[in-house]
Amino acid sequence: MVLATVLIDGNNFYASCEAVVDPAVIGRPLVVLSNNDGCIVSRSAEARALGIAMGTPYFKVRAQLERHGVVVRSSNYALYADMSQRLMSTLERWVEDLEIYSIDEAFGLLHRPAGGDLGDWGRALRRQVLCHLGLPVAVGIAGTKVLAKIANRAAKVDPARGGVLDLAAVADVEALLETIAIEDVWGIGRRLARWCRLRGVAHARALRDMPAGELRRQCGVVGLRLQQELQGHACLPLISVAPAKQETCVSRSFSEPVQSLAQLREALATYLVRAAEKLRQQRQRAGAITVFARTSPFAPASFYSASATVTLPLASNDTAVLLAAALPLAERLFRPHRALAKAGVLLQQLQPDDLLQHHLLVPTTPEQQRRRERLMAVIDGLNRRYGRGAVQWAACGLQPAWAMRRSRLSRAATTCLAQIPRVLAR
Amino acid sequence: MLVRDPGCTVLLRVGGVSMQGAGIGDGDLLVVDCGLEPRPGQVVVARLGDGFTVKRLVRWRGGLALAAAHPAYPLLPLPADGDHQLLGVARCVIRRC
Numbered sequence: 016m017v018l019a020t021v022l023i024d025g026n027n028f029y030a031s032c033e034a035v036v037d038p039a040v041i042g043r044p045l046v047v048l049s050n051n052d053g054c055i056v057s058r059s060a061e062a063r064a065l066g067i068a069m070g071t072p073y074f075k076v077r078a079q080l081e082r083h084g085v086v087v088r089s090s091n092y093a094l095y096a097d098m099s100q101r102l103m104s105t106l107e108r109w110v111e112d113l114e115i116y117s118i119d120e121a122f123g124l125l126h127r128p129a130g131g132d133l134g135d136w137g138r139a140l141r142r143q144v145l146c147h148l149g150l151p152v153a154v155g156i157a158g159t160k161v162l163a164k165i166a167n168r169a170a171k172v173d174p175a176r177g178g179v180l181d182l183a184a185v186a187d188v189e190a191l192l193e194t195i196a197i198e199d200v201w202g203i204g205r206r207l208a209r210w211c212r213l214r215g216v217a218h219a220r221a222l223r224d225m226p227a228g229e230l231r232r233q234c235g236v237v238g239l240r241l242q243q244e245l246q247g248h249a250c251l252p253l254i255s256v257a258p259a260k261q262e263t264c265v266s267r268s269f270s271e272p273v274q275s276l277a278q279l280r281e282a283l284a285t286y287l288v289r290a291a292e293k294l295r296q297q298r299q300r301a302g303a304i305t306v307f308a309r310t311s312p313f314a315p316a317s318f319y320s321a322s323a324t325v326t327l328p329l330a331s332n333d334t335a336v337l338l339a340a341a342l343p344l345a346e347r348l349f350r351p352h353r354a355l356a357k358a359g360v361l362l363q364q365l366q367p368d369d370l371l372q373h374h375l376l377v378p379t380t381p382e383q384q385r386r387r388e389r390l391m392a393v394i395d396g397l398n399r400r401y402g403r404g405a406v407q408w409a410a411c412g413l414q415p416a417w418a419m420r421r422s423r424l425s426r427a428a429t430t431c432l433a434q435i436p437r438v439l440a441r
Numbered sequence: 442m443l444v445r446d447p448g449c450t451v452l453l454r455v456g457g458v459s460m461q462g463a464g465i466g467d468g469d470l471l472v473v474d475c476g477l478e479p480r481p482g483q484v485v486v487a488r489l490g491d492g493f494t495v496k497r498l499v500r501w502r503g504g505l506a507l508a509a510a511h512p513a514y515p516l517l518p519l520p521a522d523g524d525h526q527l528l529g530v531a532r533c534v535i536r537r538c
Contacts, residue, residue, distance in 0.1 A: 041488075435451075435470075437456045438456070439457050440495050
C-alpha cells in the first residue's frame, strides 16, 4: 500500500463564504477587505477577471471598484471561522489523517489503491463540499506535501482539470514541474528564490534536479528536505495535532489615531480581555504579559514604537488579574504628541492550566481559585451565548472611537441567531 | 433529533405565509440539512435568483417544480436551465410558543 498526500483548499475562500450566505452576490465581482478595511485580501473570480490585484489598498481603487459595481465587504471572521470548521469536519471523514494548515487549507493522508488513480475520489470530495457547504475547493493529490501543493496549484490554474489533479495520473510530470515558477514552490521564500534564480534554477523541475550539495550549503537540511519531497520522498510528516501554543497575541490597528492615555488603556484592555478568553479556551495560563504600541510606519520621520513586559508572580488566566498587571504598563508606552496607529497584547510563558504552581507570596486557597474559575466560565458562557461583549469589562470603554473600522461587514449568518438569513415563503 | 450533521446544517428565518399549510409560519426558524439530496415530496430550500425560498419539491410535467402550501401562491416550475439551485431539505421547524 502506498500513501498519498492531498492538499485541499478553498478557492477565494473569504469571497466564496460571502456568496454562500448572500445569494445576491453570486456572479457579481466581490472583494473582501483586511482589518480596518485596509487592503483587498480576497477576490471572487469575477473580481479577478476585472484585473483587481490582491493586496491593493482599498482607498487606491475605491473609485474603480464603484465604477465596476464591485461588492465590497469587510472581513467577517465569525463567518469564515464557522465555514472553515464545517469544511474541516467534512474533510476529516474523507482522509485517514488531517493536518489543518490554515483557515482554508488542509493536508490529508490516505492509502492509494494499487495502481489506482485518486482523481475520481478527488472529484467526489469536491462535489460533496460544493453541494453540502456551497464552497468551491481545489484538490491536489501526490506522494508528498510539496508535490501535493504543486498538484493543487496546477488543478486551479487549468480550468480543464476541474479543480482536481492527481499527479500520479499525469503523463508528463517533468513538463508540469517546469510550469511551476521557483517562487511558487512551497517553502521557497523570497531570498531563496533569488538565490535559485541567480543559479539559473527557475522552476520546480530545476530545483528537483540541482546538485544536492550546493543546495545543502546554501540552506542546510531544510533545502534538502524540500528537494527530497520534490523527488517524491515524503519527509515532511503531517502534523495532525496542533502543538500547544507558546504565545497568544491580540493586536489591531486603530481606525483613527489614539492620542490619549485613557484611549490606549481602553484598547489594551479590550485586546487583553480577548486574549484571556483565548487562553481559557486553550486551557492555558500566562506567566508574563507584553504590551506594545506604535505609530504609523508610513510616517517614518516620527516613527515611535515601544513595548513593556510584566511577569506575573503566579501564572493566571483570570481576566481581572491580567488586567490589573498589564494596564499600568500603558503609561510606559504612552507619549504625548505620538499618535498611535496600532497596539497589541502578547501573553507569554503559557502553561497548561491544570499544572498550577503555588506561590508563597500570593496565597490563594483552592476554594478561592475554584470560584474565580467558575466566574470566568460563566462570563465566557454568556458571551458565547449572547454574542461577544454581552458581559464586558468596564476597562474596555463603552463607545471606543478607535475601534476597528468594519463598515461593510456582512452578517454573522451562521453563528448568531439574531443575524441568520431569511428564507422566503412568498 | 433536530440536527443530523452539524457540519452541513444551517438555520434560516422564514419570511412569509406560503408554507402555512405545511406547518411553517412567518417568523419560524427552519432547520435545513444541506447534506441530504432533495427528493420530490420533501420541503426544500432553494436559491431562486438572488434569494432563498422554502417550498415543497414536486414532479411537474416531466420536470420539477416548487409548490407552496397555501392556495394564494402559484406553482413555480424549475426549468432545467433556470437560475436556481436546490440547497437542502428542511428537517424541522422551531417556533416560539
